[in-house]
Amino acid sequence: xxxxxxxxxxxxxxxxxxxxxxxxxxxxxxxxxxxxxxxxxxxxxxxxxxxxxxxxxxxxxxxxxxxxxxxxxxxxxxxxxxxxxxxxxxxxxxxxxxxxxxxxxxxxxxxxxxxxxxxxxxxxxxxxxxxxxxxxxxxxxxxxxxxxxxxxxxxxxxxxxxxxxxxxxxxxxxxxxxxxxxxxxxxxxxxxxxxxxxxxxxxxxxxxxxxxxxxxxxxxxxxxxxxxxxxxxxxxxxxxxxxxxxxxxxxxxxxxxxxxxxxxxxxxxxxxxxxxxxxxxxxxxxxxxxxxxxxxxx
Numbered sequence: 001x002x003x004x005x006x007x008x009x010x011x012x013x014x015x016x017x018x019x020x021x022x023x024x025x026x027x028x029x030x031x032x033x034x035x036x037x038x039x040x041x042x043x044x045x046x047x048x049x050x051x052x053x054x055x056x057x058x059x060x061x062x063x064x065x066x067x068x069x070x071x072x073x074x075x076x077x078x079x080x081x082x083x084x085x086x087x088x089x090x091x092x093x094x095x096x097x098x099x100x101x102x103x104x105x106x107x108x109x110x111x112x113x114x115x116x117x118x119x120x121x122x123x124x125x126x127x128x129x130x131x132x133x134x135x136x137x138x139x140x141x142x143x144x145x146x147x148x149x150x151x152x153x154x155x156x157x158x159x160x161x162x163x164x165x166x167x168x169x170x171x172x173x174x175x176x177x178x179x180x181x182x183x184x185x186x187x188x189x190x191x192x193x194x195x196x197x198x199x200x201x202x203x204x205x206x207x208x209x210x211x212x213x214x215x216x217x218x219x220x221x222x223x224x225x226x227x228x229x230x231x232x233x234x235x236x237x238x239x240x241x242x243x244x245x246x247x248x249x250x251x252x253x254x255x256x257x258x259x260x261x262x263x264x265x266x267x268x269x270x271x272x273x274x275x276x277x278x279x280x281x282x283x284x285x286x287x288x289x290x291x292x293x294x295x296x297x298x
Contacts, residue, residue, distance in 0.1 A: 034217050036125065036141030039132035044184025049129035050143065051177050051202055052153070054170045056124060056216040062170040063123035064219045069093055071115045073241035081237070083117045084228045092235035093117070121145050123170075124216040126202060128177055140215040148191045152178075156196045172209045173201045 038046040055062045067083035085091045093115065100112040125143040130136040156167045156176070169175045177200070181193035203209050221227075229237070 032142075034142045036127055036130075036136060036139075036143055038130070038180055038182055040182060040184070040189070041132075044182070044189065046180070046182040047131065048127065048180045049177050049197075050180055051126040051128055052143075052170050052175065053124040053126060053140065053216055054172060054213065056218055057214065059218065059220055061219065063121050064223050066120050066122060066223055067117040068120065069115070069117055073243065075241065075243055077241050079115075079238060079241040081234060082228050084231070084234070085117070086223055087225065087228065089228070090231055091117075092231060093238050096238070119147055121150050122219060122222055124219070125178075126212055140212060140217070142217050142219075149194065152191075152194060152196065167196065167199055169196060172203075172213065174199050175202075176200065 036050075038048045040046040053062065065086065067086045069079055069081050069083055072078050079093075081093075083091050083094065085094055094117065097112040097115055100108040100115075103109075122142055122144050124140055126140055127136045127138065153169055156169050159166055167174070167176050169178065177197040179195050179197060181191070181195075183190045183193060201209070202212060228234075
């Protein structure tokens with residue numbers, strides 16, 4: 001803002017600033033700054049050290065589990081929604097997918113796989129070391145992860161071998177730091193090299209641990225009922241995206257006599273083995289944009 005003619009004259013040549021403003025006009029930032037993720041380099045690799053934290057104040061669990069959908073319909077539009085099966089409610093998309101799967105037709109099964117729900121876990125973490133963004137170190141964030149990392153948590157807490165001592169990785173005193181190692185393999189992020197360190201306290205001072213605990217984000221609101229569309233609203237949107245009724249499909253032969261296939265839950269996909277949505281060229285409806293980043297995470 002210029003308050004004199006001389007200032008106005010100096011600013012009149014600031015073309016770059018105006019260009020940046022014009023380019024950003026109308027764009028909204030839907031990044032949820034509560035979440036942390038390891039920044040991958042050009043090769044797709046990343047490393048960091050984090051500490052999983054206990055249940056937040058007034059909550060019982062240190063993590064929550066969320067199912068969601070993220071697929072493109074034949075009209076090129078994306079269906080980005082939380083799955084109500086997360087909270088034990090019926091889901092019209094799962095019902096349609098099960099119908100496709102149970103038809104026994106290979107093309108239907110392929111379509112069901114493309115539309116399957118995706119699994120993610122959400123927990124609070126303390127960022128211990130973040131080489132790519134050291135300003136994050138010492139701060140508490142939400143962390144979204146998939147089945148592969150959860151299996152490492154499970155293995156630490158419930159070891160498969162008798163000579164391994166169980167570790168409650170969420171415990172501030174007897175837990176362990178997690179060495180997150182990401183390597184890009186065949187186009188996907190691979191977490192096989194990630195490991196838990198030896199048990200150690202977050203801090204030698206209980207006052208510091210208490211401060212970290214109080215800085216945590218609530219988890220239960222992530223899976224509260226208001227985070228899920230009603231059955232009817234979800235069905236309407238699903239039918240709009242796929243361009244047909246969810247109760248019928250032109251590729252399904254209802255009277256086909258086939259053996260019953262495995263439950264579609266057996267092909268549910270975790271977020272770590274799925275393609276990163278940030279690398280996709282997506283065409284999303286306006287009403288999807290606000291929820292898109294929170295659903296696809298990294």
